[in-house]
Amino acid sequence: MVSAAGETRAVHARAPGKINVFLKVGALVDDGYHDLATAYQAVSLYEDVRAWHADDFSVTFGGPIDTSALTVDGSNLAIKAARMLARRTGYRRGVRLHIDKHVPIAGGMGGGSADAAATLIACDELWGTDLPREDLLALAARLGSDVPFAMVGGTAIGSGRGDRLSPALAKGTFQWVLAIAEFGMSTPTVYSELDRHRERHAQDIFFAKTQPSVETNVLQALRAGDPHMLAEALHNDLQAPALHIAPGLGAVLELGEENGALAGIISGSGPTVAFLAPDLDGALELQIALSAARLNVVRATGPVHGARLVNEH
Known part of the structure; x- marks a missing residue:
């Protein structure tokens, strides 16, 4: 150009x-x-x-x-x-x-x-x-x-x-507060830890399906645009292995939930912890509380558009 x-x-x-x-x-x-x-x-x-x-x-x-x-x-x-x-x-x-x-x-x-x-x-x-x-x-x-x-x-x-x-049909806007760690985690390492976790607990946990599916309550919560419903449905199979590798993330999850988050979840293979807030005011309060605890936090909303051009004048 x-x-x-x-x-x-x-x-x-x-x-x-x-x-x-x-x-x-x-x-x-x-x-x-x-x-x-x-x-x-x-x-x-x-x-x-x-x-x-x-x-x-x-x-x-x-x-x-x-x-x-x-x-x-x-x-x-x-x-x-x-x-x-x-x-x-x-x-x-x-x-x-x-x-x-x-x-x-x-x-x-x-x-x-x-x-x-x-x-x-x-x-x-x-x-x-x-x-x-x-x-x-x-x-x-x-x-x-x-x-x-x-x-x-x-x-x-x-x-x-x-x-x-x-x-997926999704209504409204969800308010997130993200606690960003000072370290990164290797995705392959977290997956390997998941495999080991499943071997260690083979007697106690259900055998993993080869082809899993997204549960209906997740789709219903997104379709309703209801953060309380979505908080109940949040789930990440990689959370347990991520916590095994970085146990300190457990305290971060607890801190967020003690300060008004509806729920917290490790995003993907971690270590970012995503907290779902009930509304904008709740997100602002949670952001202040976690910042006061010296965590690096940012507020974000979703869903937003995918990759696109930005016009600069």
């Missing part, structure tokens, strides 16, 4: 983080993965990606989050997304990306997936490749199981690895 003055202007795209309000993990299957049944909600914590024309592929980071540990080479998911789109469309040049991060890194909220989704949208616009949305979603699914949802946003049911999406 070149302005009248001849200078290159950035294309700006934005994609949201997510909370898994429900997550059932199936039994380990032969390919080393688990089938999932999840209810995703996109929340108002966004990744902002700006893209400029370039001869090669590069990425830099900014924003309020410490990004010093992130890779900036070909292993970065945003670079992978740009390269994949270039290969798919036959585009011969590269892109310079700058990402302002607001979603916690390795926090169970799909920040890297949001980066990839926003990069696909931004590069498609910058390069004028005009891929149909279905083709962009197919590329997103190849990049990772949460990337298609970051493209779609809103509220959706995910199956398979989480990448097969069907929209």
